[in-house]
Structures are given as C-alpha cells and as structure tokens.
Amino acid sequence: MRKILFLGILVSLFAPSIVQAQYLRSSYFMDSNTRMLLNPALQPKRGYINLPVIGSLAAEVSTNALGVQDVIDVFDSSDDFYNNDKFFNRLKEMNELNVSVNTDIISFGFYSGKGFWSFNVGVRADVDATIPKTMFDYLRATDADDFKWSGQSFDIRDEKLRLNAYSEVGVGYSRAINSRLTIGGKAKLLLGAGNLNLKINQVRLSGKEAGIDSEFQIISDAYMEASGKGLELEEENGYINDLDYKNFGIGGYGAGFDLGASYQVTECLNLSAAILDLGFIAWNKSCSQVAESNKNTTINKDNVGGFSDDVLDFELYGLQKKENKARTTSLLPTMVVGGEYGLMKNKIGLGLLSTTRFGQLKTYSELTFSANFRPNSSINATVSYSMLQGGETFGIAFKLGPVVLGTDYMYFGNNSKHVNAFIGLSVPLGKRKIANI
Numbered sequence: 001m002r003k004i005l006f007l008g009i010l011v012s013l014f015a016p017s018i019v020q021a022q023y024l025r026s027s028y029f030m031d032s033n034t035r036m037l038l039n040p041a042l043q044p045k046r047g048y049i050n051l052p053v054i055g056s057l058a059a060e061v062s063t064n065a066l067g068v069q070d071v072i073d074v075f076d077s078s079d080d081f082y083n084n085d086k087f088f089n090r091l092k093e094m095n096e097l098n099v100s101v102n103t104d105i106i107s108f109g110f111y112s113g114k115g116f117w118s119f120n121v122g123v124r125a126d127v128d129a130t131i132p133k134t135m136f137d138y139l140r141a142t143d144a145d146d147f148k149w150s151g152q153s154f155d156i157r158d159e160k161l162r163l164n165a166y167s168e169v170g171v172g173y174s175r176a177i178n179s180r181l182t183i184g185g186k187a188k189l190l191l192g193a194g195n196l197n198l199k200i201n202q203v204r205l206s207g208k209e210a211g212i213d214s215e216f217q218i219i220s221d222a223y224m225e226a227s228g229k230g231l232e233l234e235e236e237n238g239y240i241n242d243l244d245y246k247n248f249g250i251g252g253y254g255a256g257f258d259l260g261a262s263y264q265v266t267e268c269l270n271l272s273a274a275i276l277d278l279g280f281i282a283w284n285k286s287c288s289q290v291a292e293s294n295k296n297t298t299i300n301k302d303n304v305g306g307f308s309d310d311v312l313d314f315e316l317y318g319l320q321k322k323e324n325k326a327r328t329t330s331l332l333p334t335m336v337v338g339g340e341y342g343l344m345k346n347k348i349g350l351g352l353l354s355t356t357r358f359g360q361l362k363t364y365s366e367l368t369f370s371a372n373f374r375p376n377s378s379i380n381a382t383v384s385y386s387m388l389q390g391g392e393t394f395g396i397a398f399k400l401g402p403v404v405l406g407t408d409y410m411y412f413g414n415n416s417k418h419v420n421a422f423i424g425l426s427v428p429l430g431k432r433k434i435a436n437i
Contacts, residue, residue, distance in 0.1 A: 016337050024406050024422035025202070026397035029340050029351040029372040030380040033109060034404050036118060038336050038355075039183030039274035040172050041260035047110035047429030048402075056122075059101035060420040062364055065092040067417045082139045091133045096362055099127040100332075109172075111433050112436070118172035118186070123193075125165040126332055128362070132159055143234060149216040153206035161198040161312065166330060167191040167279060168256065178189065180264040185257065192252030192281040194228035194245075195329050203316050220293040220318035225327060227251050227283035233291060233321060237425070240291050240319040251288075254281030256331055268342045277331040285326040291319040331357050347374055368395070368408070377432070384408065391417060402426045 027034045033044040034056070050056050067090075081087055102124045108117035138154040141147060168191070174184025200220040224240075226233070229249030234242040256279025262272040295318025335358075340351040349372040357364045370384040384395040386408060397406025404424035 003121045015177055020209050023334070024059070024397055024404075024420070025353055025355060025366070025368050025386070025408050026370060026382045026384040026395040026406050027399075027404060027422070028336075028338055028353050028368075029349050029370060030382055030397060030399055030404070031377055032380065032399050032424070033118075033426060034422070035063040036109070036172070036184075038276070039184070039260035039262065039272055039338070040118075040184050040186045040258045041174050041262045041274065041278065042272065043116045043174050043182065043184070043433075044109070046432045047116075048108060048426040049429050050104060050107040050424065052105055053103050054423055054425050056102075056107055056120075057423050058103065058420075059099065060418075061100075062098045062418050063096060064417065065090060067162065068099075082136045083143060088136060088140065091136060093133050094429050095131045095133065096335070097127070097129045097131075098357075099125075099365060101125045108429065110430050115173055115175040116184075118170075120170045121167070122170070123165075123167050126163070128160070128162045130158060130160045132156060133369070135159060149207040151207055152216075152232055152250045154206070156203045156205075156316075157201065159203075161196065163194065163196040164281075164331075165193040165195070166254075167193065172258070174260075182262045184260045188256040188258075188279065190279060190281050190317075190331075191250045192227065192254065192283055193248065194231065194251065195226070195281070195283060196243075197225045197329075199223050200314075200317060201225045205316070217423040218295055218297055218316065218318060220316065222293040222319055223278035224291045224317075224319055225288065227288040227327060227329075228289075233289055233319075234322070238320060239295070239315070239320065240317075241315050243314070252281045252283035254328075255279055260336075268346075269339070270342070271339045272336075273338070274336040276334040276336065276376040278333055279331040280328055281331075282328045283326060285324055288327050289324055290322040292322055293318040296322060348372065349374070370395075382406070397422070402428065 014053040023038050023363060026040070028038050028263050029035070031045055033048045035042045036044070037056070090284060102122055104120045104122040107118070107120035107122065109116060125358060134154065134156045138156060139237050141152070141154070158347040168188045170186050170188040172184065172186035176182045199222065202219070203222070204219040205216055228241065228245065229251040230247035231247050232244050232246055233240045234244055256277055257275065258276045260272065260274030262270060293370055297318070335356045336353070337355040338351065340349045342349045351370040353368040353370065355366050355368070366386055368384050370382050373381045378401050382397045386393050386395060393408065394410045395406065395408035397404070402425060405422065407421045409418045410422055
C-alpha cells in the first residue's frame, strides 16, 4: 500500500498526459456549459447532455519544485530515482504538491421557464502533500552499500499528506433577475469514499553511540486520521506498518454549495464572481480510525527486516491505534472573480480572471488574461496568459460544436511545474436561448 500510495502521487505529478483539469480557466468566457464549473450563474445558450465520463473529464496538478522533466529521471533511474542527482538537485527544502481530479458519470442541463436547471453525478478527489528534502537525504544515505549507523543522524520534519475522495449528486439552478443580473447556485449531496490526514511533525533517527553500528534510535512525533468504508490499519509489533482497503463503500455523508452571479455593467462590460465547494463531509465513527506516535525506541537493526525505500514509510512513524472517533472534514473552496470587455458585437472579448483555491496545506492563487474569439455559437477559441505562484504560463481552449478541449498550461520544454488539460463532449438539448455572455 505504501508504494502504491506514493506511486499514485508520482504518477499524478509526473504524467500530465493522463490527467485532465479540475477547472479549465481558459474556458471561462467561452459559450459552453464548461464554464458552469467555475460559476453556476453563467448559463450556456442551450441545454446539453454530457457523455458519461468524457463529457467532463478533469484534473489539475501543481507543485513548487518538480516538473515534467523529472518523470524522465524517475523512469531512467527505476526504483532508486532519489539517487538521481538531477532529480535531487531540483528539490526544494520543502516540496509541495496539489492534485485535483474530477469527472461526471451523468450530467445534463436544460432551460425551463425563465431558469436553467443542471444535474450531475460525479466523482472527485483532492490530494495535498508536503515532503521535506531531508527525507530524500535519508533515503540516499541509507541506500548506500557502505552506510553505517554509528555517528549518523537524520531529522525529518513537517511531512504531510492529506487526501479526500468522494462522490457528489448535484442540482443547480440559475436565473436572470433582470436584463443585467443573473444569479445561480448548486446544492450537492456528498458521499464520502475516503479521507486521510497524515502529519509527521518529526522523525529523528540516530546511531546509538559512536563506534556501534548495530543499534539506532527512533524518536517520532506523528498523527494520523483515516476514514473510509473497509479501511484497515495493519499492525506489526504494536505499530502500524500499512493501510489497506478490504472493500469500498460510503464512509460518510455531507453537503456542498456553489454560488455565483453575473452582472452586465454596460453593453460591452460584464463582471462575474463565484464561490465554489463550500461544504463538509461527516465521517462515521465505525469507518474512522485514529493513530498517534509515542515512540522513543532503540532498535537493533539486525532484529528488523529494515525499513522500506518509500518516501511514505509507516514503519518510521511509530503510529499506534487510538480509540476510533467520528470526524468532520471540509471541502477545498475556490473563489472566482472575472471581467470581460466585448468588442465587435461581442465576437471578440478581452477577459481577466482571478482564481484562488484554498488548499488544505496551501492556498493557490492565479491571475489569467485572455483573448476570446466567438465567431459563432459553434466555434469558440481562447488564448490565455496566466501569472501564478511560481511562474507564468500560456493556455489555449477551443470549442468545435459539442467538443471542448483545452489546457491552462502549455508545455514549451521548460519542465513545467503546473499541468492540466480538459476534455468535454456533449449533445445539444432543446432550443437555443439568448443568454448573457
């Protein structure tokens, strides 16, 4: 399980070709149902039925240190990728990662009277992680054939992993209040699949005393909460050494809300704003487990099988089971503010979009400028330029009939630290309606 868990993080980080984007910012000013993901008040011009899964397939990956080139180093180096000097030299003192993935199994929308209704059944997952460089120092040193514990010490601090996976059943409604103002909202029933909160404040490993290589000491300060139907904490010698899922199911229930508004200031200027994913999941006590370290132990290395070479190694943490307890976790809200100035009867638009995503471990902010081309309702295209934490990037999106494709982070061979893509495929539903752009 440890290797699978870390491999999942690496795949999400290093393989942009197999992940898609949580929100395609470049599509915000396009005439498509895609932009409703960013603001429930932005109505499309007609109803739609999205194809299952590929109708709205999305994810986003952000990191402060590692990028596309690093995957080449990982595969070149096989299992001991941390010994690759190029990979190691790119690491920062604290390496941060955020991954968000979603898709809709069922989703559709339609006009009824003066309002627009939308429905969806989807799955979502969010991962936040911080991994200190000292963990890689430890792995590289102890992997050496001539390594000896005598006189050695490693102090690993502030390693964190938080994961939240759930399904949602959503109902949205938007309506034009008058010729200028349109408001919208979406209510979501949340079905919790799994949640993990792992915090390693400190793990210190040191040789017992100079000249003795057979013994070393572990001092650990770590805490973990985990929830999920069928989740089990596996133990050995009184300490947790692995996580395992025996079966999958619903481990908790919750609710979420999206709220948005759009205001036509003048014939050419439109302003809009939204707050997304306000909500929580309450996890059942029977599906939730707690573990905490209380470890200050001297170990003879000849009496143990040795620790693994994983970045997430539960055998280091000294976690012991505590009493189960019900717990409540929150979603990761996103705040969106946008404005567009239309030209040539709104065939061309100049847009500015601000997005702020409040992650569990860090807040991610981005400012995107875009030029939007809408020659007709079937063909839309956008080119964008974003300033974000840690760099700048170009994006592109286009709509051709029922197909929407795009990315906010074009790759130009610069080992990009932010990657995404989006694919949407829908079938038009009902008659066209004139809606605010």
